[in-house]
Amino acid sequence: MADISSNGTTKVLVGGHYQVAKSIVSKYPNSRSAVLPLLFLVQGIEGHVTDQGMRDVAGILGLTPAEVLASGSFYTMLKKKPTGEYLISVCRNVSCAHRGAHKVINALSERLDIDPGAVTADGRFELETAECLATCDGAPSMQINYEDFYNLTPESAVDLVDRIERGETVAGERGETVRTQREVSYETAVAGARLPGTAGDIEARTVGGESPPEDMKAGDRPKLRDDEGTHGG
């Protein structure tokens, strides 16, 4: 019964997920700081940030659902609508545009039979155009679930899609395997959280950052190195 919320929908953060959420919260000195990781957790479980997920996050953090929505709705990586398993973001800014990003976009659009911003009928792919991905040296570039791919041609981009569709493992420019949207969201959520029984694997990597040092406890703030923190005023 506890899994059903007052309005009749099934709660998202229950059971094991609730335990994970709790351990994420314990990482922060101020529990409401955990709102974004928890939203990623919801996205990792549900595929996108559902209303019930936001209610659950609010319940865990002692916020109102409106406050959770207010924070969550700012971030484009938190999807409010059902999203594709693989999100393809093609840069359309100056460097990439000069080197033919629009051809890549058109080719992908044709291959997937969707316009940018839409999800394929089978829910596997979502195509979007992105602002600068900070990889101008590899223009035209794109990301599949936030893994970079450089120096694309329409053919190579379509080939990547084909390979993913065939179930092949695809690695990005940095050597990381492209994983599904849910996996990436989940990983983002639990990065740095010390989860009972899942040491190592799950906290191995923080998306876009480093793992916390071994001796860091929940609630600790990272220590500044000696040469840090003394920006010239």
Add this chain to the structure above:
Amino acid sequence: MALPEILTGMRVVIRNVFKGKETMSYPEVRRQPWPRFKGRHVLERHPDGLEKCIGCELCAGACPADAIYVVGAENKPGARFSPGERYAQIYQINYLRCIFCGLCVEACPTEALLMTTEYEISGTSRDDLVYTKEQLIVDAPIQRHWDTKIEYSPDRTTKQKAGRDGASS
């Protein structure tokens, strides 16, 4: 001695005897006012039939004689009177108070309220002279108390069979 004066006087009299009459046998004969004459009001409609009046009460606020009374209400699906959210549920102009200054027309943000050249506003009770929205709306017939057979143009140069005074166009 007084003869020149008498003759002068007679000249005026004789000249005027043969001049056309200024008076006319109103109400059978009637003269149309000039087009910009400020007479009684009319509430316009949009081409699609919705009322232009949105019940904003700016006319009532502008009225120096406190002659206009408006109560707004909300358009509901199924009961739409005007475009947008608000319409005039009650719209009354009290012609006992109205001084025909036209400030209300100037205040109207939707050009819903206009003045016609109609000046025949009379009644047998005070209540008769508080015109309601049903009387003021453009497609309500302008009521006259008497039939007019002949109507002159404002400068009286042309004469026509009386019809309705469509001054609101």
Add this chain to the structure above:
Amino acid sequence: MSDNDSVTLTINGREVAAEPGRLLIDVAEELGVFVPRFCYHPGMKPVAVCRMCLVQIEGQRKLQPACSTPVADGMVVNTQEAGAVDAQEGMLEFLLINHPLDCPICDRGGECPLQDQTYKHGPGSSRYVEPKRTYEKALEISDLVVLDRERCVLCWRCVRFSDEIAGDAFIQLVDRGPGTQILTFNDEPFDSYFSGNTIQICPVGALTSKPYRFVARPWDLKSAPSVCSYCSVGCPITNESRDEKLVRCQALPNENVNDFWICDKGRFGYHYVDSDERLTAPLERGANDEFQDVSWDHALERVAAKLRDGARVGVIAGGHLTTEDAWAIGKLAKNVIGTRDVDSRVADAGAPYADVMISGLSPAAGSSATINDLATARTIVWMGPDPKEALPVLYLKLRGAVLDHNAKLIVVSPRRLSLDGFATHVVRSEAGGEARAVDELMSSPAADDIGDPMVICWGPSSPGRDDAGVVAALGRLGAARDAKVLMCPPHSGSQGLLDMGVHPSLDAGHETAAEPGRDTRAILQAAADGRLDVLLLFGADVIADFPDADLAGRALGGGAHVVTVELFPTETATRSDVLLPSAAFAEREGTFTNLERRIQKLEPLLEAPGVAREPWRICVALARLLGDDWGWHSFVDVWNDIRSNVRTHTEVDIDALSARGPTPAPQYESGYEKDPSHSGGVVAGPGGQYPKGYRSGTPFQTGQNWPLSWELRGFEARQRPGIVAGTPNGARPSPSGSTTSTGSAAPDGESADGFVLYAGRMIYDEGTMISKSTALRHIARRPFVELNEEDAKELELSEGDEAVVRANGTEARLEVRLADIARGAVFIPYDQKGFRANTLTSAPRVTLARDL
């Protein structure tokens, strides 16, 4: 030049001294320099998001927002330099880019800070030609509030209010970025008891009131300052009417009472005044048991005839009467009729108010602390009803005291209260064990590092609580800490009635009566037993409100001649013999005395329906017929009498109550200043004194002065602070002087079975007044019974089940809610949909069973 207590700065070339730490925008305003603003509100912390108040400060490279810049010594500020003016114009042009041209249909139009400031500080024309941003219009985000996002200028006021002040962060800025908008969470309503305040502080028409939607334009309104007629906090409000109908109530600021806020009950609960059900003429029960209209003379003569010749009379007054009514009723009963059987406690029957004085907590049967004392206390002990439901604005004050002033709040209650969320310590007392919990408080962990001053808040609770014991225990606690008390009686008039001695054991001025009379319960009992000839009920709906509905019913049928002075044909009224119509709060001059004993004035705005009169005039007429001419013809006459007879009120200057204060409202520079060519008028920039006409001369004209926005109208009103009456300084009465019964047998613990019954008021219920509110009557909830989970398990009840609740032979079927409540206790709200709790509250204990 300046010392620690003050800094000197220059604003627009004028030197001014100010306290350090104050905000530039406030200091400038006091000087008469109005800095335009949208997001800044004196009741909330500044955020500086609207950028409208940018001013030039010498030595600063960029313009600074006046609303978040504290004054500093030697600061040279200019609000009218080209730079600042350019910024203001630029900001307004930006704000207006997406603002729709809705003014003609917008409820804010005519009293809109955006309109006003655009006239005064705006660029005059826009260079923006692209299409405006659009949203779905008129979104109903609750039963009371309508949201139009197109009009929003993103000032955050509503968001800050609901988060900072009310603690109900249900409205937020979402989709932040170019598409930022105000919104609630999906389909969840903006379900706050204080949501109406966001309408009032919205500087545009983005949040508007649903009940007031399209009802009137500001220039239609006549307004008068008044005091809310619901609870005993006594928030100052304006009543605003159109065509002799009350159409809107808004908060007036008073930093001593409500700051800037009122609750939604006070804001939207006014419809009862214009209800068609109001009594308009005296009614008399005729031969065939039907009421017939009679003249005042006839009705009063008939009542007087019954009162003559040593009739045995009981007088009961309800809690919504004014101080003047209270004085007249007390005088009529004691001096003219000669009965001491007079009481003003109906819903709170038996509440030991006099014990507050006897226990030494306060020199009066009322508060010794003011609301300001509460707001600045170091320690607060809460022993009253749930303030969010019963005294909503006091809840805001308590919240502010704890969260902003770091007061320690200790809540002693057998059930979870709204305060628990931010209380420093929650003492969950046993069912009926509050007195013991109070006694043990000082040796419990809750007492660690508590500081002085301490304010003890006590309000009567339900029959289950041994209130006399609680007050005695609080007396001991108060003596130990030298604490002050804030006594919280339930209704707007309750304290005034106590002050004026409408109480069986108190005389006016909190003097103990030599021979105490019967209290409400005893009066009703006497009437039920046929030992009363006449029962006079002034606004007292005993059947609906008295905790024992059965006794009340028997009392009315006990053969006594029942005379009722009422607004409505309530159930009590329809069972009486003579019914006299009373004027409501918006129709009369009068005063309410609030829970801190602050006297605030009601100004008349409407005509009473038919021939309804103020209750004190009825008393005057009855006294005259009984041979005692008091010679009162006006409100002032009543007060002259009060001042010469009530020792606590001798100093009350009744003129000061209505005066707006010694200093005139600030007149603003350039465009806001007084025009010497007009006598008393204020020039309003474009439009002059528009609108004018029949409304001029009434106080608190909406739209009479510039700027029209409510804040500044409010600043004028702030100078109606009311007067806290003096306290008696004579000897304290000894406990033996009290014969106040507690109304019910104190629960004797182990021997009794069943559950200790706690009954309490929810903010929205089916009370006589609030049920007439078209806005609020749908919000009342289904009746329920709150129960501890363990107890429920034993009874095999679970959440949502229907339980049969029995007491004294009556029973009710109520929905079970599992709650944080002490074992052995149940809570039942009063007057929820279709259920009168007072059929159950006759006994301190109830039994529960599963519905089979």
